[in-house]
């Protein structure tokens with residue numbers, strides 16, 4: 001699938017629900033497969049995904065997804081995850097770009113998100129896409145591993161349509 005072409009991001013629906021369910025959860029992405037399938041059915045929710053061609057005639061599999069919610073004035077990224085095998089190839093970048101485009105079609109004013117303060121990869125991705133840090137919620141996230149403490153959330157946003 002890594003042929004130098006830009007990723008094709010699609011809006012996932014009932015047809016891809018099986019791939020989402022069998023793909024399971026992507027660690028650290030903020031959503032489990034069942035929640036994504038539910039989000040696909042809501043009027044103000046959208047699940048964007050990149051499907052990777054299956055090897056040897058197998059059906060396509062989910063490489064990454066982004067769950068976007070429409071709020072009254074803004075839109076919010078609820079979850080983002082790229083499967084470990086597909087990371088570092090521009091899939092996350094393509095998904096966030098597609099979320100910005102979807103928010104623009106909704107005429108949202110801003111695109112919002114929350115991210116663990118220690119998630120350097122995700123923060124770098126968001127900053128590269130024009131997000132800035134608006135604030136910090138102390139101890140917002142539960143510990144990632146036993147023995148570690150709760151983690152702060154960074155609140156980030158960017159204007160839509162700029």
Ligand SMILES: CC(C)(COP(=O)(O)OP(=O)(O)OC[C@H]1O[C@@H](n2cnc3c(N)ncnc32)[C@H](O)[C@@H]1OP(=O)(O)O)[C@@H](O)C(=O)NCCC(=O)NCCS
Pocket residue numbers: 026027028029030079080081082083086087088089090091092093094114115116119120121122124125126128
């Ligand atoms: C964060 C995540 C979505 C990035 O997806 P990805 O497809 O690997 O990202 P891309 O290949 O599109 O990278 C785009 C940019 O993100 C940043 N980035 C991605 N991975 C990075 C890493 N490991 N370290 C530092 N920066 C990184 C870089 O700025 C990169 O641009 P560059 O390659 O030109 O340097 C992925 O690592 C992931 O699913 N992590 C686990 C779940 C998660 O943290 N979700 C975010 C919750 S808010």
